[in-house]
Amino acid sequence: MIRIPRPSRRLGPLLDAFRARVGRDPDGAWFAPGRVNLIGEHTDYSGGFVLPLAIEYGVLAAVARRDDGRLRCWSLQEPEPADLRLDELGPGKVQGWAAYPAGVAWALAQADGGAELGGMDLVVDGEVPAGAGLSSSAALECATALALAELSGLQRAGALDRLGPVELAAAAHRAEVEAVGMPCGVMDQMISMLGQPGHALFLDTRTLEAEQLPLPLDEAGLRLLVIDTRAPHRLVEGAYGERRAAIEAAARVLGVAELRDATPAMVEDAADALGDPGLRRARHVVRENARVLEAAALLREAAPDRLGPLLAASHVSLRDDLEVSCPELDTAVAAATDSGALGARMTGAGFGGSALALVPAELEERVGAAVLAAFEAAGFRPPEVIGVRPAGGARRVA
Numbered sequence: 001m002i003r004i005p006r007p008s009r010r011l012g013p014l015l016d017a018f019r020a021r022v023g024r025d026p027d028g029a030w031f032a033p034g035r036v037n038l039i040g041e042h043t044d045y046s047g048g049f050v051l052p053l054a055i056e057y058g059v060l061a062a063v064a065r066r067d068d069g070r071l072r073c074w075s076l077q078e079p080e081p082a083d084l085r086l087d088e089l090g091p092g093k094v095q096g097w098a099a100y101p102a103g104v105a106w107a108l109a110q111a112d113g114g115a116e117l118g119g120m121d122l123v124v125d126g127e128v129p130a131g132a133g134l135s136s137s138a139a140l141e142c143a144t145a146l147a148l149a150e151l152s153g154l155q156r157a158g159a160l161d162r163l164g165p166v167e168l169a170a171a172a173h174r175a176e177v178e179a180v181g182m183p184c185g186v187m188d189q190m191i192s193m194l195g196q197p198g199h200a201l202f203l204d205t206r207t208l209e210a211e212q213l214p215l216p217l218d219e220a221g222l223r224l225l226v227i228d229t230r231a232p233h234r235l236v237e238g239a240y241g242e243r244r245a246a247i248e249a250a251a252r253v254l255g256v257a258e259l260r261d262a263t264p265a266m267v268e269d270a271a272d273a274l275g276d277p278g279l280r281r282a283r284h285v286v287r288e289n290a291r292v293l294e295a296a297a298l299l300r301e302a303a304p305d306r307l308g309p310l311l312a313a314s315h316v317s318l319r320d321d322l323e324v325s326c327p328e329l330d331t332a333v334a335a336a337t338d339s340g341a342l343g344a345r346m347t348g349a350g351f352g353g354s355a356l357a358l359v360p361a362e363l364e365e366r367v368g369a370a371v372l373a374a375f376e377a378a379g380f381r382p383p384e385v386i387g388v389r390p391a392g393g394a395r396r397v398a
């Protein structure tokens with residue numbers, strides 16, 4: 001019932017697919033992971049704190065250099081390939097899935113001291129279900145970014161020294177915001193580049209200061225279950241931008257640069273000026289930032305078993321104050337909690353996608369079964385329950 005990913009098994013078929021499409025061997029293959037955010041939701045576009053972990057689900061990319069200025073892209077999940085000219089890339093220029101790799105090629109070319117790309121053939125295989133809220137797009141961007149940077153590094157010695165993982169995450173983020181047009185924060189690209197096995201990443205999204213915090217689930221007798229509700233992402237882009245606008249407006253009312261600079265007391269004192277829903281939107285962000293700091297402190301104390309109440313409070317806040325949950329996510333969280341999870345919450349942007357549940361190892365099957373039963377009783381599509389462990393970030397695999 002609970003699925004465990006094995007990305008290494010997919011490498012052989014990807015290399016075969018590359019040879020079949022391109023007619024030669026790739027120069028290499030790269031993997032970048034999706035992510036689950038433990039806590040710190042909708043805080044990364046107002047300079048706040050997040051605590052995500054990389055998972056073993058991700059995107060594999062087989063890539064070979066070209067020298068004719070063309071970028072040719074295939075995906076094993078998408079019917080349409082793309083054949084693009086590097087000098088014609090830019091914001092809004094490419095539609096569909098290839099906007100992500102094309103956006104990365106454009107952003108890297110823009111980056112200071114960035115890559116000189118001669119052209120690329122790229123074949124990708126994504127195991128993160130699109131729409132599951134597990135950052136399939138950041139995985140695609142980061143696998144492409146690392147591949148392009150390493151291959152252009154071969155062309156020009158020293159390029160890699162200037163384009164480390166944080167710069168590559170920034171280029172991938174720029175691709176998503178400017179080239180694709182999704183006004184997201186930087187969390188997903190940072191964790192996809194910087195993830196470490198056995199660790200969650202405590203990230204200050206203003207300074208990009210990052211701290212690897214041990215999350216020894218097995219040693220603590222815990223499991224982290226991801227429940228992909230398979231509910232269609234409803235209105236996600238418009239509603240995401242609307243929440244972002246409301247949070248930026250609240251910062252202006254409070255007279256701070258970003259909500260990162262506001263305290264819960266400042267928000268409550270400005271209740272009248274913020275109005276409704278402004279007050280609730282701002283309340284979510286400042287309280288969520290405080291919860292991330294508490295969660296990070298618990299991980300530093302090696303007490304992941306005490307995270308439950310923070311996860312529960314985060315979900316209530318996302319449901320009632322930010323209003324980004326949905327019936328399927330609420331059902332998953334309630335069923336997991338009622339059947340023994342220490343805590344559960346929606347993860348990612350919301351409006352569908354996935355929930356996570358922190359579960360004592362011995363209750364894993366019971367919680368999984370309870371979630372499936374609750375979905376059936378509610379008449380929802382069966383969800384997918386996935387066991388995850390904190391995994392490594394983007395890397396070369398062949």
Ligand code: GLA
Nearest residue numbers: 041042184185186187348349
């Ligand atoms: C999406 C965005 C992230 C972040 C989350 C919500 O995953 O890509 O930047 O804002 O939603 O926390």
